[in-house]
Amino acid sequence: MSRLVVVSNRVADPRKAAAGGLAVALGDALNTAGGLWFGWSGTVIEGGAPGEGELHQQKAGTVTLATVDLCAEDHADYYLGYSNSVLWPVFHYRLDLARFDAGYFGAYRRVNRLFARQLLTLLRPDDIIWVHDYHLIPLADELRALGATQRIGFFLHVPLPPQQLLAAIPQHEWLMHALFAYDLVGFQSEADLENFSRYVRAEAGAEDLGDNYYKAFGRTVQAGAFPIGIDVDEFAALTHGKDAREMYERMKDEYSRRQLLLGVERLDYSKGLPQRLRAFKALLKKYPENLRSATLIQIASPSREAMDTYTDLLQELESLCGAINGDFGELDWMPVRYMHRNVARKRLPGLYRVARVALVTPLRDGMNLVAKEFIAAQDPADPGVLILSRFAGAAEQLKDALLVNPYDTDGMADTIQRALQMPLQERQARHQTLLKNIREQDVHWWRMTFLKALGAAARG
Structure with missing residues (x-):
């Protein structure tokens, strides 16, 4: 059985019911196969070097929790900056609150490269990797550049806005290009899926291959709506x-x-x-x-x-x-x-x-x-x-x-x-x-449906 590797901005112990959210959603799958959960440690190192961070590992039952520290500059510019002062407001339709000119983009790329480098050392050839949310959109692209060939899926927990709003982000072409490094991209709603389809066809000239497969940038990606539930x-x-x-x-x-x-x-x-x-x-x-x-x-x-x-x-x-x-x-x-x-x-x-x-x-x-x-x-x-x-x-x-x-x-x-x-x-x-x-569509349905689609997604 392939091991499940979950990647998210923050990591939680899946044994603790009080953790809620992703811990409840993914705990069963991680525990069954002895999976790996990777993300930011929550620790900010004052005076640390940008693009560098120490890797920590600990066991939580059969699950390995692997986390990376961030220096103060990367936390300010990657997390508070690009993730939450650019992507969060735009994805929630608030262009008026986005800070496009603040110079955060470099840190966003830098931290995703850092995560990719650290994660790559922990991967097995048959792992299935599931990346979560807007903080980590380019992670698969960075992993592919380092030679990763595993199946990689992405799930966006926040809304995806229409084409006209996405196109207001100065780096929007790069962000959407990065999504095509995944094998499967999941959204919360049919409306978000439709916004993705319209964007990639209009802005990236993607070819619609049917069954929510799109070809652009020399790669093919499948997209789908997978509404998350609760237990x-x-x-x-x-x-x-x-x-x-x-x-x-x-x-x-x-x-x-x-x-x-x-x-x-x-x-x-x-x-x-x-x-x-x-x-x-x-x-x-x-x-x-x-x-x-x-x-x-x-x-x-x-x-x-x-x-x-x-x-x-x-x-x-x-x-x-x-x-x-x-x-x-x-x-x-x-x-x-x-x-x-x-x-x-x-x-x-x-x-x-x-x-x-x-x-x-x-x-x-x-x-x-x-x-x-x-x-x-x-x-x-x-x-x-x-x-x-x-x-x-x-x-x-x-x-x-x-x-x-x-x-x-x-x-x-x-x-x-x-x-x-x-x-x-x-x-x-x-x-x-x-x-x-x-x-009918609880959190276990969500997890199984996404992972089944990721396993069946055509490669390339």
Whole structure:
């Protein structure tokens, strides 16, 4: 059996369920074949040389965790710079926030070369390599240049924007050329796949060979949509765990006279948090029966706080929350409970379960697993309602959620009111269909489907 080699910006111990995300998604496959997980160590070395980094290895059960340190200059320019100040905003349709002229591109190439050099020393001839996300787009190209011949697949966890937005990146041709070094390129949604197809045909003159095979730059690549899921059974088990039950009982008791609305995400401009707060304010104005009744709990976990755009967003949110509470709050009722901190994953299911409505309203998102976690945590006999942005990748699968346009403040307010008043029978029917969807295309389906396609992809 071929060994699976996972490459991502950060590495996690797949034995720890609390790790979530990729650890849950890939843990079974890595553990079964005794795989390798490679990425950045999370350590920044002050005074280190650019393009150099020490390799560390440790065992996590049958899995080898291999990580590389970064010097301060590479971390600033590769990670905070090109990855998160150029690619992240453009891929989330925010050209206005991209810093194209900051000189980060050299570090992005340099670090990917560093990773390729270090990874190559660990590879076996029959390995299957699975590279993840926008930080590592050119990794296969760098590996091929060093002589690697293994099957290499790539999965983009964030959205891929349309041709016109991609073409705004000064290095867009180079980035797309690099993708053709992979055997299979995976996206979260059919919309992302269509954007890729249109770009490579229009900008790279790619030949469409059918079955999502494209030929350009002397190479052929297959592309596909592989929407990532969650481990439904694992998350449902967390719902019945001690921490989640304590959270549920405490919140149910404290808010027994309230209808809870919930938002949970990282602090990021892609998540539509100011728009959500304005919609909640509009709800209180348009439907005053919700005064002293509806409470929005908004959790915004800290993220990339060294970057100015995130500092500005934090200040905007604090101002909006203060204004809403000041205008509508009473001594015994605050309409918004805003928390800028992390909540332990083991406690989150209890919070999801007690919420009458979940607001998952990003301006743009590759998938959004909070929406799927909320569904998995619900009591089927009395489920809450999922309000989901039509611009989240999850909207392609979760059509029985209430889909909204997060830019439409009044429309969102009307949808929230509909959710709060939705009769039990409709809530049950919607939840049943949504739960069926996330079970059929769970995280194990995602992993097996991608790896099967990678194994079958034609070479060249």
